[in-house]
Amino acid sequence: MDNIFEKEFTRDTIFLDRNLITPHYTPKVLPFRDAHIKQVTGILANTLKGQKADNIFIYGKTGTGKTSVTKHVMEQLLNFASGKNIPVLGNYVNCRNHNSKYRVLIKIAKDIYPEENFLGFSAAFVYEKIVDFARKGKQLVFVLDEIDKVKDLDELIYGLTRSNDELQTGGISIIGISNNLMFKDRLDPRTKSSLCEQELVFPPYNASELTEILQQRSTIAFKPGTVDVSAINVAAAIAAQESGDARTAVMLLLRAGEIADTKDSKIVNDVDVKKAKKIVEEEIIFNMVSTLPEQQQLVLYAIAKLSLEKKPMQKITGETEEGILFSGEIYDEYCKISKGLKETTISARWYRQYINELEMYGLIYSTTSGKGFKGQTRLIKLGFEAHKIKNLIERELAG
DNA sequence: CCTCCACAGGAAGCGCAGGAGT
DNA sequence: ACTCCTGCGCTTCCTGTGGAGG
Numbered sequence: 345m346d347n348i349f350e351k352e353f354t355r356d357t358i359f360l361d362r363n364l365i366t367p368h369y370t371p372k373v374l375p376f377r378d379a380h381i382k383q384v385t386g387i388l389a390n391t392l393k394g395q396k397a398d399n400i401f402i403y404g405k406t407g408t409g410k411t412s413v414t415k416h417v418m419e420q421l422l423n424f425a426s427g428k429n430i431p432v433l434g435n436y437v438n439c440r441n442h443n444s445k446y447r448v449l450i451k452i453a454k455d456i457y458p459e460e461n462f463l464g465f466s467a468a469f470v471y472e473k474i475v476d477f478a479r480k481g482k483q484l485v486f487v488l489d490e491i492d493k494v495k496d497l498d499e500l501i502y503g504l505t506r507s508n509d510e511l512q513t514g515g516i517s518i519i520g521i522s523n524n525l526m527f528k529d530r531l532d533p534r535t536k537s538s539l540c541e542q543e544l545v546f547p548p549y550n551a552s553e554l555t556e557i558l559q560q561r562s563t564i565a566f567k568p569g570t571v572d573v574s575a576i577n578v579a580a581a582i583a584a585q586e587s588g589d590a591r592t593a594v595m596l597l598l599r600a601g602e603i604a605d606t607k608d609s610k611i612v613n614d615v616d617v618k619k620a621k622k623i624v625e626e627e628i629i630f631n632m633v634s635t636l637p638e639q640q641q642l643v644l645y646a647i648a649k650l651s652l653e654k655k656p657m658q659k660i661t662g663e664t665e666e667g668i669l670f671s672g673e674i675y676d677e678y679c680k681i682s683k684g685l686k687e688t689t690i691s692a693r694w695y696r697q698y699i700n701e702l703e704m705y706g707l708i709y710s711t712t713s714g715k716g717f718k719g720q721t722r723l724i725k726l727g728f729e730a731h732k733i734k735n736l737i738e739r740e741l742a743g
Numbered sequence: 744c745c746t747c748c749a750c751a752g753g754a755a756g757c758g759c760a761g762g763a764g765t
Numbered sequence: 766a767c768t769c770c771t772g773c774g775c776t777t778c779c780t781g782t783g784g785a786g787g
Contacts, residue, residue: 444762446762467762467763637774670749670750671749671750671751672749672750690774690775690776691775691776691777692750693751693752693775693776693777693778694774694775694776696750696751696752697752697774697775700752712750712751712782712783713749713750713783713784714783714784715783715784716784717749717784717785718747718748718749718784718785718786719747719748719749719750719782719783719784719785720748720749720750720751720781720782720783720784721748721749721750721751722750722751744787745786745787746785746786746787747784747785747786747787748783748784748785748786749782749783749784750781750782750783751780751781751782752779752780752781752782753778753779753780753781754777754778754779754780755776755777755778755779756775756776756777756778757774757775757776757777758773758774758775758776759772759773759774759775760771760772760773761770761771761772762769762770762771762772763768763769763770763771764767764768764769764770765766765767765768765769
């Protein structure tokens with residue numbers, strides 16, 4: 345009898361290696377980042393001469409290649425060092441999963457002493473073990489990705505950098521990566537100056553750069569001749585317009601490939617990419633909305649609900665525009681909803697804070713009212729389709 | 744012109760959870 | 766195990782702002 349997986353297993357697919365076009369994959373070639381690679385390489389090269397490298401702070405929006413470039417250079421550095429028997433050691437820590445000084449230290453310690461377990465030991469002890477390691481003349485390079493997620497970052501940076509003063513040989517260098525530039529200003533000035541000895545900014549990609557990135561990826565991930573030029577161009581154009589984000593571009597092509605695959609098409613074209621756009625957009629919205637605090641979800645829900653109910657408003661120019669809401673009426677609606685759910689209700693002040701955050705996430709747009717409105721208020725509009733957001737939050741609150 | 748409206752957003756402070764110090 | 770401390774989410778209070786209306 346046929347196993348139910350038999351058909352899937354033997355089915356002809358347009359993918360050569362699907363993994364190579366997921367966002368998790370770190371590409372071997374990083375187009376348009378030569379300058380950045382060169383800079384990081386130059387800075388880290390000091391470790392090969394037994395000197396401490398400058399700390400680096402890397403900033404750039406999501407999907408601009410920060411992590412890929414850093415991982416790539418680190419890999420090269422460690423390979424080179426181990427080939428020549430130079431005592432350089434590197435660690436990569438994603439601070440989203442290790443979001444406190446203690447957790448970061450534990451992660452690092454476990455990497456350099458794989459056979460020991462430090463959970464339960466005091467932070468000072470773990471820290472000493474790490475410095476001990478450097479004391480033997482080793483150069484340690486720690487990559488802290490999403491460094492803004494670390495709660496007590498000041499202490500962590502202070503602790504790690506201070507040790508360099510007491511070390512005669514060896515040294516500890518830090519590469520901090522963040523997509524939030526503002527967070528830098530919240531740091532203690534001393535932390536800031538030591539973390540940002542070198543600063544790198546990764547700009548977003550433009551459409552033609554994204555096109556080339558997608559071309560390279562598609563040749564390794566898809567079978568030859570299965571990706572139409574139109575598919576790549578459209579995917580690059582969409583991603584460039586939205587954010588200049590390579591991750592979105594790659595996701596578009598991946599989902600488009602899956603769409604083509606499920607209908608047994610032998611080629612991916614622009615129509616598939618346009619269909620994929622909806623899916624990817626929903627995935628992005630879903631990720632953002634589901635990580636929002638519950639009260640903020642309710643605020644967003646109130647906006648979605650009202651923009652479905654409210655009639656298009658007349659502008660002074662005569663034209664009408666749909667889905668424009670006043671800040672005040674949204675707050676009233678939010679209060680009604682949260683009271684109906686027997687939830688606690690946040691104050692109007694904090695509601696404004698939430699509105700600002702929602703705007704930063706791109707979930708809503710807002711402008712301050714000009715002529716034609718009494719008083720000063722904000723006009724708020726949903727960034728995505730109202731019923732989609734509404735359904736999504738209804739599901740989210742139910743589950 | 745003044746006053747009111749309908750907000751925006753800064754400052755201070757409060758309660759709480761969880762980590763550090765002892 | 767216990768207090769102490771600190772960051773975080775939030776409230777309270779307050780000052781600022783730009784147009785409407787008298």
